[in-house]
Amino acid sequence: MRMKEVPVLWGCFLLWSLYISSSQTMYPGIKARVTQRALDYAVQAGLEMIEDMIKEKNLPDLNGSESLEFLKIDYVDYNFSNIKINAFSFPNTSLAFVPGVGIKVLTNHGTTNISTNWAIKSPLFQDSGGADLFLSEIYFTGIIILTQNEFGHPVLKLQDCYAQASHAHVSFSGELSVLYNSFAEPMEKPILKNLNGMLCPIITNEVEALNVNLSTLEVITKINNYTLVDFSLVGPPEITEHYLDLNLKGVFYPLENLVDPPFSPVPFELPDRGDSMIYIGVSEYFFKSASFAHFTAGAFGITLSTKEISKHFIQNSQGLGTVLSQIAEIYILSQPFMLQIMATEPPTVNLQPGNFTLDIPASIMMLTQPENSTLQSIVSMDFVASTSVGLAILGQRLICSLSLKRFRLSLPESSRNDIKVVRFENILSSILHFGVLPLANTRLQQGFPLPNPHKLSFVNSDIEVLEGFLLISTDLKYESPSKQQPSFHGWEDLSLLNGQWTGKATP
Numbered sequence: 034m035r036m037k038e039v040p041v042l043w044g045c046f047l048l049w050s051l052y053i054s055s056s057q058t059m060y061p062g063i064k065a066r067v068t069q070r071a072l073d074y075a076v077q078a079g080l081e082m083i084e085d086m087i088k089e090k091n092l093p094d095l096n097g098s099e100s101l102e103f104l105k106i107d108y109v110d111y112n113f114s115n116i117k118i119n120a121f122s123f124p125n126t127s128l129a130f131v132p133g134v135g136i137k138v139l140t141n142h143g144t145t146n147i148s149t150n151w152a153i154k155s156p157l158f159q160d161s162g163g164a165d166l167f168l169s170e171i172y173f174t175g176i177i178i179l180t181q182n183e184f185g186h187p188v189l190k191l192q193d194c195y196a197q198a199s200h201a202h203v204s205f206s207g208e209l210s211v212l213y214n215s216f217a218e219p220m221e222k223p224i225l226k227n228l229n230g231m232l233c234p235i236i237t238n239e240v241e242a243l244n245v246n247l248s249t250l251e252v253i254t255k256i257n258n259y260t261l262v263d264f265s266l267v268g269p270p271e272i273t274e275h276y277l278d279l280n281l282k283g284v285f286y287p288l289e290n291l292v293d294p295p296f297s298p299v300p301f302e303l304p305d306r307g308d309s310m311i312y313i314g315v316s317e318y319f320f321k322s323a324s325f326a327h328f329t330a331g332a333f334g335i336t337l338s339t340k341e342i343s344k345h346f347i348q349n350s351q352g353l354g355t356v357l358s359q360i361a362e363i364y365i366l367s368q369p370f371m372l373q374i375m376a377t378e379p380p381t382v383n384l385q386p387g388n389f390t391l392d393i394p395a396s397i398m399m400l401t402q403p404e405n406s407t408l409q410s411i412v413s414m415d416f417v418a419s420t421s422v423g424l425a426i427l428g429q430r431l432i433c434s435l436s437l438k439r440f441r442l443s444l445p446e447s448s449r450n451d452i453k454v455v456r457f458e459n460i461l462s463s464i465l466h467f468g469v470l471p472l473a474n475t476r477l478q479q480g481f482p483l484p485n486p487h488k489l490s491f492v493n494s495d496i497e498v499l500e501g502f503l504l505i506s507t508d509l510k511y512e513s514p515s516k517q518q519p520s521f522h523g524w525e526d527l528s529l530l531n532g533q534w535t536g537k538a539t540p
Contacts, residue, residue: 059267060298062283062322064314065484068276071310071509072128072136078489078511080123092116092147092235097227108156111220113149113164121145123171132274135178135192143171151205153213162207168228170199175236185252185265185282191240196232201225253291254482259330260323261286264484275307281484283319285326294325301502309493309506313483315431316502320382323481324391333376333395337468370401370411374469377415389422389498391435397461416442418465426494426505430480435473437466488512 095113126140145168152161178190201221205213252265263282271278284293298318306312327333374397381392398413420435440462483491483505494507 059282060300061267061280062298062316062319063264063281063484064301064303064316065279065281066276066303066312066314067279068307068310068312069130070307072130074310074509075128076126078509080126081511082488084121087118087121092118093231095149095224095227095231097223109220110154112152113166113224114152116147116149119146119148130272130274130277131176132272134272135176136277137174137176139174141170141172143173144169145171160207160209160213162205162210162213164206165204166224167202167204168198168200168225172197172199173232173236177240179270179277181266181269182248185263185267186248186250187266188247189240189244191237194233194236196236197229198225198232201228255288256285256482257332257479259288259332260326261288261291262323262482264482278303283316285319285323287326287330290329294322296321296325299501303504304499306506309495310508311491311506313505313507314502315483315505317382317384320384321379324379324382328376328379333380333393334374335469335472336371336373338371370399371408372464373398373400384498384501384503386500387498389424389503390438391420391422393418393420414442416440416461420470424496424498424503426483426491426496426507427480429483429491431483431496431503431505432480433477435470435477437462437470440465
């Protein structure tokens with residue numbers, strides 16, 4: 034009997050393990066897809082980046098010793114220092130996805146011009162000067178592996194590196210250049226051998242240096258005085274023959290409380306497209322977490338005085354006098370009053386094809402303060418404002434703007450026919466439309482940061498609202514350091530364009 038129970042127990046254990054594993058699956062709030070078009074552009078942009086990098090870098094010194102039998106010299110010790118690459122050409126370079134592995138880099142028929150200082154020493158003489166080194170038929174191949182560390186930072190690894198230059202020509206300069214150039218050819222082969230042995234270690238060291246920079250990325254970035262956003266990787270990339278998908282956490286937290294919201298992201302799939310370089314899927318979860326975090330942090334509340342209401346109405350409407358006189362008439366007010374509006378629950382986010390809406394449940398309280406008295410409530414009621422969300426890309430930010438679709442008070446049945454309530458509903462709708470929403474849109478102009486590689490900006494961007502997520506299609510443009518303002522390592526500087534949006538979001 035006990036023997037029969039063993040398979041049953043093992044079966045229950047296996048099912049429980051599968052359940053635990055599935056329940057712990059972490060779905061992303063943001064997906065970023067890199068297509069073959071992006072890799073093709075990366076060849077061009079990458080060569081520009083390398084050109085910018087090598088202007089500021091020296092290669093390691095090259096040392097060796099060779100015998101010159103034809104000159105009856107037992108040995109010549111040489112040292113090449115201050116090695117700088119002045120120009121290079123890699124006309125046949127390609128990047129390609131290796132499914133489930135990484136990105137393969139291949140280049141051949143490359144050439145480069147190098148300037149260097151040299152010093153030689155032999156039993157008969159020693160001297161120093163300058164030289165030019167020309168390398169040709171350069172070949173390189175390797176696979177770049179992208180993973181993540183325990184903090185969600187991206188990590189690059191170089192695998193299967195092979196690099197070789199087939200030909201080298203050394204040209205010495207100086208008073209005795211004719212003499213030195215006469216025995217340069219015998220030295221070219223050993224120089225080339227030593228140099229080829231250095232190429233992969235040099236490239237690997239550059240990848241490691243890049244990882245040091247990547248490890249300083251602030252994957253958790255402060256957005257404002259209320260919230261943070263987490264852009265850390267939640268798993269290794271998904272690589273197919275045609276694209277690479279990066280899964281980012283994409284969640285907001287209140288500034289003082291890094292606890293996940295009481296709801297979970299749901300899986301979503303990006304459409305199978307390849308016309309743009311980059312596709313970014315921003316899930317409903319991302320916006321819901323933003324709504325929840327801001328609500329929890331107390332960001333959704335505002336108190337407007339008569340003066341502030343007047344200011345915003347003057348900017349947005351000619352009906353201020355009518356509205357204020359109506360309020361005074363209804364409530365027989367002779368003293369200044371204030372409006373206090375506060376969300377009662379996190380605004381509800383809904384993304385449906387072609388439609389992005391935000392429903393804001395809130396309460397409004399009208400207050401007045403007679404002379405030498407405390408604040409007094411005149412009227413208080415709940416309402417729901419349904420807004421549509423307009424979207425635009427500016428720089429590397431997603432800009433949102435709200436417009437009021439409809440407005441309804443939450444009242445008992447007995448109060449719905451009250452003339453004062455009906456008139457106040459119309460007044461409140463005007464205040465929301467011309468006063469509160471413009472204030473909200475001013476705050477929204479700072480936008481949401483979008484993940485983006487360093488020194489690359491978005492161009493030809495487009496936004497679609499699909500079921501459960503936004504799809505941003507965009508190309509990239511590399512900007513050399515001379516065209517950029519100084520910045521420090523952090524997501525907001527690696528992915529954002531300085532300055533504020535002053536235009537109108539496209540609906």
